[in-house]
Amino acid sequence: AGARGGSALAPLGIGLGIFVITGAIVDLVERSGVARVPFRTALHRTRGLPRSVWGTAFAHAGLGIALLGIVCETTWNSELISTLRPGDVRNLAGYEIKFDGMTQRQGPNFTEVVSTFIVSEEGRQLSVMTPSKRSFATRGMSTTEAALMTRGVSQLYVSLGDTTADGGLAVRIYHKPLVLLIWFGPVLMAFGGLLSLSDRRLRVGAPRPARAARALQPAE
Known part of the structure; x- marks a missing residue:
């Protein structure tokens, strides 16, 4: 959508x-x-x-x-929410965003699933965006790391949702023109x-302290 x-x-x-x-x-x-x-x-x-x-x-x-x-x-901000599978392409704000698959890697204290998205415009590749989700087994929690592409003063964001039973991935993509x-x-x-x-000329400074009077010379 x-x-x-x-x-x-x-x-x-x-x-x-x-x-x-x-x-x-x-x-x-x-x-x-x-x-x-x-x-x-x-x-x-x-x-x-x-x-x-x-x-x-x-x-x-x-x-x-x-x-x-x-x-x-x-x-003129744009938002796209969709469920993608590897190879699927979506269009937003003139960009073609292709979901290229997921890979898993092990961190120091978490397991990370990295998704790869190839962003193109008129058939010319512009960027590879890699948002991810990290799961911390010891804490029993997960975090989402969004990906960001800056082009000029506009930005494109890709954020991940949950995976579906049939292998799809919920994705939310934002385009914010001139946001910078x-x-x-x-x-x-x-x-x-x-x-x-x-x-x-606009400074209002404190007046300079008056110079101390010369010490009186002892009478001769």
Whole structure:
């Protein structure tokens, strides 16, 4: 089974994100005067802009980037839940995911079953993903190790479920487009904040202590 999200508010969110990013760029362009003065002069002005101006621009751009990531990830994320057998192929978000089989290996204190998935796009292999399940006999518990493929700022996840009586394997696959923008945006915002704080013009320092008066010379 497959699922795909959608929202009529997505264009509004994307437009708002682009507007914020564009506003930050336009502010830098106006301050540099690139449209009114020669390029070299504008470049010199841009280099001389206060750190607070650059910090504000980075912070606003980071906000817009994070907004784009949130809208795209929540609106166009894809999910596939299926039972696969070796050789089966499923398609999700333009990717072909082939289940290539399972192997078992022994760890220090656990038994691990590793599943192999070959991810291709238009007949070209992109990655081999190997999620696994670990069983700890002494603890009487098991854990699942999901596999992750990052391509650009989007990510594909493969997580394993239980095996069926007829030899099938329950698999859950997620595709999250532009999800890394959700993390990159706040990092850029934090960088902009630090850059603004480093601007000496915005520092409010304590007054320097007055110099101690010279010691009185003993009377002659």
